[in-house]
Amino acid sequence: xxxxxxxxxxxxxxxxxxxxxxxxxxxxxxxxxxxxxxxxxxxxxxxxxxxxxxxxxxxxxxxxxxxxxxxxxxxxxxxxxxxxxxxxxxxxxxxxxxxxxxxxxxxxxxxxxxxxxxxxxxxxxxxxxxxxxxxxxxxxxxxxxxxxxxxxxxxxxxxxxxxxxxxxxxxxxxxxxx
Numbered sequence: 001x002x003x004x005x006x007x008x009x010x011x012x013x014x015x016x017x018x019x020x021x022x023x024x025x026x027x028x029x030x031x032x033x034x035x036x037x038x039x040x041x042x043x044x045x046x047x048x049x050x051x052x053x054x055x056x057x058x059x060x061x062x063x064x065x066x067x068x069x070x071x072x073x074x075x076x077x078x079x080x081x082x083x084x085x086x087x088x089x090x091x092x093x094x095x096x097x098x099x100x101x102x103x104x105x106x107x108x109x110x111x112x113x114x115x116x117x118x119x120x121x122x123x124x125x126x127x128x129x130x131x132x133x134x135x136x137x138x139x140x141x142x143x144x145x146x147x148x149x150x151x152x153x154x155x156x157x158x159x160x161x162x163x164x165x166x167x168x169x170x171x172x173x174x175x176x177x178x
Contacts (some may be wrong), residue, residue, distance in 0.1 A: 005069035013060035018167055020060075024053055027070070030139065031077055034057055037135030038081040051081050066123035067148055074141065075149045085128065122171050133160040 004027065005021075011019035031052060036045035056076070063072055125132050136146040139173075143157040150157070 005063045009060055009063050009069045009072075010065065012057070013063060020057060023069070024056075027073055028053070030070070031073065034074060034077050034135055034139055035081070035121070037123060037138060038078065038132060039084075040120050044084075048077075048080060048084060051084075052077055055080075068145075071141075071145050071148050074136065074139075074145075075151075078136075078149060081132070082128070119168075122168050125171065126167055130160050130164040130167065133157055134164045137161055 005023060005024075008019040008026075012023055028049070032049045035048040035052070036042060039045050039048060052073075056073075057158060059076055063069065093157045098169060123134060126134065132150060137143070137157070138151060141149070143154045143161075146157045147154045
């Protein structure tokens with residue numbers, strides 16, 4: 001009989017390392033996909049996913065099983081991505097003025113790096129709330145579950161998806177117009 005994720009999470013929060021290893025084995029690929037969609041960069045996604053996995057044993061103590069473990073861990077992931085973006089913005093603001101050269105160098109490196117597929121690039125241009133919502137829905141999360149993860153109503157999720165589609169369609173139109 002296969003043990004469900006909620007039971008494994010409770011056991012892992014009590015120190016069961018085998019339960020924790022099983023949880024990570026089951027959830028890692030999903031977490032990585034979501035991290036990739038949230039960051040738009042494989043390297044950033046790898047770093048973010050590793051940070052989440054490293055912090056997860058301590059965070060499991062807060063898992064109350066009010067939602068499925070997947071919903072809970074997705075919320076942890078979205079929060080970690082938000083924290084990373086805030087830190088990046090703080091660093092970027094600190095670099096203004098004296099760090100312009102470094103920012104230009106990084107921009108040039110980004111221009112020469114291997115291009116991501118069109119959707120990944122387009123998602124990076126979406127506002128954070130639309131990107132987060134779209135990333136969750138693209139990972140087969142229902143609108144209800146996405147609402148729980150993002151702490152908004154199901155209707156808000158539907159509206160955000162509609163707005164994201166409009167934004168992506170406009171980007172596609174711009175690219176196709178000579």
